Amino acid sequence: MAVTSVRAEGVRVLAGRTLRAAGGAVAELAGGLGTAATAFGLLLLLAVTAVTAPLGVGMLLAPLALRALHALAGRERARLGRRGPEVIAPGPPPTRLRLALTDPTTRRELRWLLRHGTLGLLLGLLGVLLPLSAVRDTLFPLYWRFMPENLTATSFGYGVAHSWADAFAVCMLGIGSAAVILGLTPGMARLQADPGRRLLAAGPDTDLSLRVAELTATRAAALDAHATELRRIERALHDGTQNRLVSVTVLLGAARRQVARDPSRADEILERAQSAAEQALAELRTVSRSILPPVLDDRGLAGALSGLAAESPVPCRIDVDAPERCAASVEATAYFVVAEALTNVAKHSGADRATVAVRARGGRLTLTVTDDGRGGADSAGGSGLTGIRRRVAAHDGTLRLTSPAGGPTTLEVELPCGT
Structure with a gap:
């Protein structure tokens, strides 16, 4: 059977x-x-x-x-x-x-x-x-x-x-x-x-100066994206985790002074310190996961995107057809693109549902994120789309956005799978 x-x-x-x-x-x-x-x-x-x-x-x-x-x-x-x-x-x-x-x-x-x-x-x-x-x-x-x-x-x-x-x-x-x-x-x-x-492809004797210029621009975009990511991590650590840890230090000092005076008051302060430490740990874990989500290693791209869809405020359907794994950096970029796109859908589109389709064909990974919202998205504006564009350019990929007024909005990203 x-x-x-x-x-x-x-x-x-x-x-x-x-x-x-x-x-x-x-x-x-x-x-x-x-x-x-x-x-x-x-x-x-x-x-x-x-x-x-x-x-x-x-x-x-x-x-x-x-x-x-x-x-x-x-x-x-x-x-x-x-x-x-x-x-x-x-x-x-x-x-x-x-x-x-x-x-x-x-x-x-x-x-x-x-x-x-x-x-x-x-x-x-x-x-x-x-x-x-x-x-x-x-x-x-x-x-x-x-x-x-x-x-x-x-x-x-x-x-x-x-x-x-x-x-x-x-x-x-x-x-x-x-x-x-x-x-x-x-x-x-x-x-x-x-x-x-x-x-139609460039032959071995063809002048590839244009391609060299394109790769130079891609390298600059990769460095820019790397610098932007470092600044984001620094802000997250400085504004979030560091402040929590400072708060823990202050509360522990206050509790130490209260031990001899009012032990019950010290217990209350220690409880607040423990809560602040737990929040700092959670924020630190969130920052570390944003660098390279461990779920990609544990469950692969399909499982990681399913987790994003489950957490999305807008109902989202995931359709992944990628028989082979791509390079870790490519999968991390794909994860970031989908996460940022779903965030934009939830914040700006007014959509009732979204769809994420992933295909791996001919050495390229294609991501298509579609929503039934109001449309009118501008590929030249918005920090989210700018971040997506930089990450995609760093991998020598392409990004196309179709968003007529009244919708639907379709974001299509192509990335080389890498090795």
Whole structure:
């Protein structure tokens, strides 16, 4: 009986992972469809530019086409970076036609454009149409009797249902489409992203001065965040624990003087001293936990975030999918980000509920904190968001805040998992 339950649990876990992988792949294919459709249009523009170049019109269109190419390549790098490891951009490519024709970056971007505007477009269309056809055909027996006669029965454009047997045959096609989605879409997503990861990334001979400048700024942010954290700890110790300990010293001196005069009065003072000492110990424990929460070592990131959700004044749901542990500093930063975000939700949003989703994919840890509050949060203001931004920048991560007036507010943070 125990073996059966273990097998059933294993099947459920495997099914959940397969569904999540397929859902993520479909979302990635759909996201790639947007840049692929734009790439196809840009291919047509480049073709028109080449054909009309002898007439002089193409020479006028060439700078516009080059700028559009570089902008689209930047969009694709950002998209791929959100779904996996960061695609490091090379230095700024030239926009003058003569220099662009011999520039390695521009030529690599053109090769990517050709592949993404053709094969990437096809894969993106399949990633969008396959789920639609799977739903339509699987549910076909529920509505085929209400359809007009001679209407195509399947999503693939053939066959007309005349009986229940035909309707269930269409349903089998829908189930087959669902099986294709579960089995093939992860590979399709990788195939769609592969040209971008190979051709849009900086090559070994590329000038990485921009990347060096970015890392220099990141290092400065890390030092700034470290200094800010030290000041916070110093203030907490000075304003809280130190004052409590001074109070304990004063009360012990007063109790010592009262022993000979009024022992009952001395007992009362000693009780106050004990209470102050306990408060000082509690504050010291709180400060030490804020440096590196021990719950991360004891229960991992999922358990630590569950503890934060349980203590949050706003009802909060935690969804963690991080099969592997990240570096301790990264997990501590993730814990701080969620703790600060939930504090901001409770203080400023007026939300009824919040959701924290954590995903570890492709060497990156993604945190998404969403609430249904009033919105209007400003990423440039507020000490809480500034602290989050500094901590994230110290790990070379990214932060995005979406908070329209009326809500909802979504804070998305990406961190490299580290080693």
